[in-house]
Amino acid sequence: MRGFDAAWLHLREPFDHAAREPASGALDLPGRLTRWRKRPPGEALAVIDLACGHGANLRALAPGLGGAQHWRLVDHDPVLLAAVPDALAQWARRREYRFMLTGDASDEQGIDIAGPDFHAKVVCHRLDLARDLASLDFGEMPLVTASALLDLVSVSWLQALIHQARAARAALLFGLTVDGRMAWSPTDPGDELVHGLFSQHQRRDKGFGPALGSQAAAVALQQMACADYKALQTCTDWVIDGALAPEMQRAMVEGMADAALEQDPAARDAVQCWKARRMAGIIGTRLRVGHVDIVATPA
Structure with a gap:
C-alpha cells in the first residue's frame, strides 16, 4: 500500500502473522512441508527468501519449519537488508531465542x-x-519462499521463477498474496468505485512487467500445475479492526485513495469524499482483506 519502506513493513507484520496462525483458520503449511521432506538429523533445510524486506517471512516460518535451517535473504534494497540484523535481534530477544x-x-x-x-x-x-x-x-532441493510478492510480478517473471525452482527440485511457499477480496463493515457507497480503481492500479508495472494483482494466486496455481507441482492453498486474510488498530486502518484508507486517484484523477471528488467518510468512521469500522498462502512440492 505504501511501497516497501521499513515503516510499512513494520506496520503490517502483526497482521501478516495473525493471518497465518492456525487460529485464524489457516492451514499449517510449514508443517506440511516438513512432512513432505523428512530430513536426516542434523541436515539443514536450505531456504531462499525472495524480496525479504527486513526478514518478516523468516520470523513467521522458521519456528514452524523446525530443525536446522540455512536462510538466504534476498532483496534489492540495501536499506532494508541493513535493517535485518536489528529486526531479527529484537525478535529473538522477545522470544528468548539465542x-x-x-x-x-x-x-x-x-x-x-x-x-x-x-x-x-x-x-x-x-x-x-x-x-x-x-x-x-538455487542449489539443490531448497525451499523457495516469498511473502507479498506474487501480486507484484508479471506472468513471464513468475513462469521463469517456477521453471528455475523446478530445475532445482525446490519446494515453494508463497505467503500473503492478495486475491481481490475486500469487505468493509459497515459498507460505504464509494467502496465499489475505489476498489475498482485500486484493483486496476494493482495491475500496473511494479518493475517486473505488468503485475498480476488479484489474479496472482490463480495464475501461480496454474503455472505450478504445468510444471508438475502439487499445490495447496489456504486463506490468510487480514482482519483490521479500526478500534484496535486505527493506524493500520488509516494506512489502508490513505493507500487505497492514493492509488485510486493515481489511476483516475478525474474521480478526485468522489474518492476524496470516500476517504473523508472512511477516516471519520475508523473507530467503528472493520476491514477484511483477502490473501492466500500457497505451498507446492515437486511431484
Missing part, C-alpha cells in the same frame, strides 16, 4: 538464531530480482 552475529569484515557477515525447536543460520544477499533472477543459484 542470537549471534557471525563472520567479520573480511568475511560474509551472518546471523545465527536458535530457539527450542530450530536453529537458523542467516545470510543476506543483495540482488535485483526483476533483472537478475536467472543469476540466483
Whole structure:
C-alpha cells in the first residue's frame, strides 16, 4: 500500500502473522512441508527468501519449519537488508531465542538464531530480482519462499521463477498474496468505485512487467500445475479492526485513495469524499482483506 519502506513493513507484520496462525483458520503449511521432506538429523533445510524486506517471512516460518535451517535473504534494497540484523535481534530477544552475529569484515557477515525447536543460520544477499533472477543459484532441493510478492510480478517473471525452482527440485511457499477480496463493515457507497480503481492500479508495472494483482494466486496455481507441482492453498486474510488498530486502518484508507486517484484523477471528488467518510468512521469500522498462502512440492 505504501511501497516497501521499513515503516510499512513494520506496520503490517502483526497482521501478516495473525493471518497465518492456525487460529485464524489457516492451514499449517510449514508443517506440511516438513512432512513432505523428512530430513536426516542434523541436515539443514536450505531456504531462499525472495524480496525479504527486513526478514518478516523468516520470523513467521522458521519456528514452524523446525530443525536446522540455512536462510538466504534476498532483496534489492540495501536499506532494508541493513535493517535485518536489528529486526531479527529484537525478535529473538522477545522470544528468548539465542542470537549471534557471525563472520567479520573480511568475511560474509551472518546471523545465527536458535530457539527450542530450530536453529537458523542467516545470510543476506543483495540482488535485483526483476533483472537478475536467472543469476540466483538455487542449489539443490531448497525451499523457495516469498511473502507479498506474487501480486507484484508479471506472468513471464513468475513462469521463469517456477521453471528455475523446478530445475532445482525446490519446494515453494508463497505467503500473503492478495486475491481481490475486500469487505468493509459497515459498507460505504464509494467502496465499489475505489476498489475498482485500486484493483486496476494493482495491475500496473511494479518493475517486473505488468503485475498480476488479484489474479496472482490463480495464475501461480496454474503455472505450478504445468510444471508438475502439487499445490495447496489456504486463506490468510487480514482482519483490521479500526478500534484496535486505527493506524493500520488509516494506512489502508490513505493507500487505497492514493492509488485510486493515481489511476483516475478525474474521480478526485468522489474518492476524496470516500476517504473523508472512511477516516471519520475508523473507530467503528472493520476491514477484511483477502490473501492466500500457497505451498507446492515437486511431484
